[in-house]
Amino acid sequence: MERIELTAAWAEGQEVLAEVTKESGVRASKCYQCGKCTAGCPVAFAMDKTPREIMRLVQLGLMDEALQSQTIWLCASCDTCSTRCPREVDIARMMETLRIIAKRKGFVAEKKMDLFHDLFLKSVEKNGRVHELGLILGFNIYGMQPLKDAHFGPSMLLKGKLSPLPHTIKDNGEVKKIFANVRKRGGKL
Ligand code: SF4
Numbered sequence: 001m002e003r004i005e006l007t008a009a010w011a012e013g014q015e016v017l018a019e020v021t022k023e024s025g026v027r028a029s030k031c032y033q034c035g036k037c038t039a040g041c042p043v044a045f046a047m048d049k050t051p052r053e054i055m056r057l058v059q060l061g062l063m064d065e066a067l068q069s070q071t072i073w074l075c076a077s078c079d080t081c082s083t084r085c086p087r088e089v090d091i092a093r094m095m096e097t098l099r100i101i102a103k104r105k106g107f108v109a110e111k112k113m114d115l116f117h118d119l120f121l122k123s124v125e126k127n128g129r130v131h132e133l134g135l136i137l138g139f140n141i142y143g144m145q146p147l148k149d150a151h152f153g154p155s156m157l158l159k160g161k162l163s164p165l166p167h168t169i170k171d172n173g174e175v176k177k178i179f180a181n182v183r184k185r186g187g188k189l
């Protein structure tokens with residue numbers, strides 16, 4: 001196991017910790033490491049670090065470890081952890097902020113998850129809602145796995161579970177405004 005010099009790592013991580021605290025509005029120091037967030041997290045079994053461990057890394061200022069973790073990309077934003085936390089720490093919001101900052105710094109541990117997010121958002125921006133078939137095709141093509149799950153396609157199309165063309169909402173202008181606002185505030189979409 002790699003040895004970590006805590007004092008030096010803490011000093012190094014302070015700038016990013018301040019950025020995370022400011023953007024999320026979450027004070028990691030409130031966490032007393034009870035583990036209730038991890039116990040309720042439906043995705044914890046697949047994470048490389050549990051939500052409690054992510055909170056500990058953030059408390060210690062070990063920001064590179066937190067930002068490079070797969071966990072922040074596997075988080076499903078279900079809010080269970082935030083609801084269960086006896087200290088009212090909004091862990092889900094912290095995960096979201098860590099994803100945003102990881103992306104900004106080019107620390108994306110789960111490239112496919114990031115690709116999925118990008119394609120999903122592009123589809124919503126364009127149509128006002130997601131076009132599943134377009135999303136799957138884009139994900140397979142850009143993810144260099146063109147035939148992944150292709151055998152499900154014909155039966156799903158026949159049963160009407162997938163639509164060949166996107167369904168757009170009536171007034172997509174409002175949705176486009178939301179995206180424009182996020183970009184104006186420095187968000188990367
Ligand atoms: S539930 Fe809250 S206090 Fe407990 S470990 Fe998770 S973040 Fe910390």
Ligand code: SF4
Pocket residue numbers: 037040041042043044051074075076077078079080081082091092095
């Ligand atoms: S919001 Fe993320 S970290 Fe929290 S319980 Fe849901 S999946 Fe787990």
